[in-house]
Amino acid sequence: MDRPNKPAALSATGGKPDPQAQVTISQASSLVTAVLPTGDSVEVLLYGATVVSWKDASGQEKLFVSTAAKTDGSKPVRGGIPLVFPVFGAPPKDHATAKLPQHGFARNSRWEFLGKAGDGESESGSVKLDFGLSSGQLDQAWKDKWPYDFGLVYSVTLSPGKLATSLVVSNEGEEAFECQVLMHTYFRVNVGFKFLFPASSSALSFTLDCLTNLIALQQDIADTKVTGLDSASYIDKMDGAKVKTQAAGGISLSALTDCVYTPDTPPSDPIAIVEGGKTTLSISRDNMADVVVWNPWEEGAKGMGDFEPKDGWKNMICVEAGSVRSWTKLERGDVWEGAQTMTAS
Numbered sequence: 001m002d003r004p005n006k007p008a009a010l011s012a013t014g015g016k017p018d019p020q021a022q023v024t025i026s027q028a029s030s031l032v033t034a035v036l037p038t039g040d041s042v043e044v045l046l047y048g049a050t051v052v053s054w055k056d057a058s059g060q061e062k063l064f065v066s067t068a069a070k071t072d073g074s075k076p077v078r079g080g081i082p083l084v085f086p087v088f089g090a091p092p093k094d095h096a097t098a099k100l101p102q103h104g105f106a107r108n109s110r111w112e113f114l115g116k117a118g119d120g121e122s123e124s125g126s127v128k129l130d131f132g133l134s135s136g137q138l139d140q141a142w143k144d145k146w147p148y149d150f151g152l153v154y155s156v157t158l159s160p161g162k163l164a165t166s167l168v169v170s171n172e173g174e175e176a177f178e179c180q181v182l183m184h185t186y187f188r189v190n191v192g193f194k195f196l197f198p199a200s201s202s203a204l205s206f207t208l209d210c211l212t213n214l215i216a217l218q219q220d221i222a223d224t225k226v227t228g229l230d231s232a233s234y235i236d237k238m239d240g241a242k243v244k245t246q247a248a249g250g251i252s253l254s255a256l257t258d259c260v261y262t263p264d265t266p267p268s269d270p271i272a273i274v275e276g277g278k279t280t281l282s283i284s285r286d287n288m289a290d291v292v293v294w295n296p297w298e299e300g301a302k303g304m305g306d307f308e309p310k311d312g313w314k315n316m317i318c319v320e321a322g323s324v325r326s327w328t329k330l331e332r333g334d335v336w337e338g339a340q341t342m343t344a345s
């Protein structure tokens with residue numbers, strides 16, 4: 001992301017030199033960046049506490065962010081990891097969230113940077129950034145639409161080759177409330193090339209054809225599969241919310257896809273993104289029963305003003321860990337926590 005303002009470097013350990021990570025706040029205090037000595041980095045926008053970049057040590061970006069995404073707080077960021085709370089999708093008309101927009105208000109609100117975790121609180125060689133949003137900080141317009149007292153603490157932990165995000169939701173009021181949570185992660189897919197070899201009649205002509213006609217194409221969504229959801233029950237939002245069972249062999253996308261999976265395997269069993277036959281990323285979950293798989297495809301991308309480039313759908317897939325198929329009810333004083341860990345390979 002561009003940084004119009006000179007970053008103010010923060011020591012990650014309150015004044016002492018930190019051999020582990022450099023944490024910076026820039027862009028008029030709206031973007032928090034952490035860089036590990038290995039070169040792995042993460043950027044989190046305070047607007048929505050949206051992770052807008054995650055790069056590995058080689059500088060390779062793991063997340064997709066639309067080049068037309070708004071990062072000025074005028075609308076949720078199209079890409080990265082927007083946080084969905086307290087409702088997933090369009091709110092039901094007869095529910096306490098009914099007046100909220102699709103996916104709630106967490107991704108539309110400015111969060112507070114609570115700081116870097118103290119020594120001993122995060123793994124050695126990693127850095128944990130904490131962000132907070134509570135009813136006290138919420139714009140009055142949101143409070144009018146959802147008048148509950150809540151506290152959210154969102155932690156983003158960067159380790160070499162790994163990014164973990166966890167959300168703690170607490171009910172700080174007298175009244176019980178119901179909520180849904182989703183980490184709406186847009187993964188970038190396009191890391192490699194596939195080679196097309198011409199069909200040839202003999203070994204000699206094959207060799208000559210290869211030398212003259214070898215075609216290298218960049219991989220995209222057509223070469224991508226999501227594995228780990230075989231035999232899971234899912235709601236197909238593109239087919240009248242029918243409940244279906246995922247066939248074996250992984251999920252390949254060939255059209256606009258919007259499905260809510262509830263695997264019966266343990267959440268710690270990874271779900272993987274496989275590109276050109278190679279696992280590039282795996283996602284494990286903690287206390288989040290559901291996984292949304294979404295790609296807007298050509299027609300969906302056309303309909304979104306903030307989705308650019310228009311063929312960007314070929315280079316992204318949303319695999320979204322959450323707790324969305326039912327409601328989590330929190331009584332006064334109750335606390336809920338859910339997390340995902342994404343590992344690059």
Ligand code: BG6
Pocket residue numbers: 076089102103184237258259292294320
């Ligand atoms: C997904 C939903 O999580 O988010 C889709 O399942 C939705 O139905 C998509 O279209 C994008 O939502 P939005 O509000 O960011 O355009």
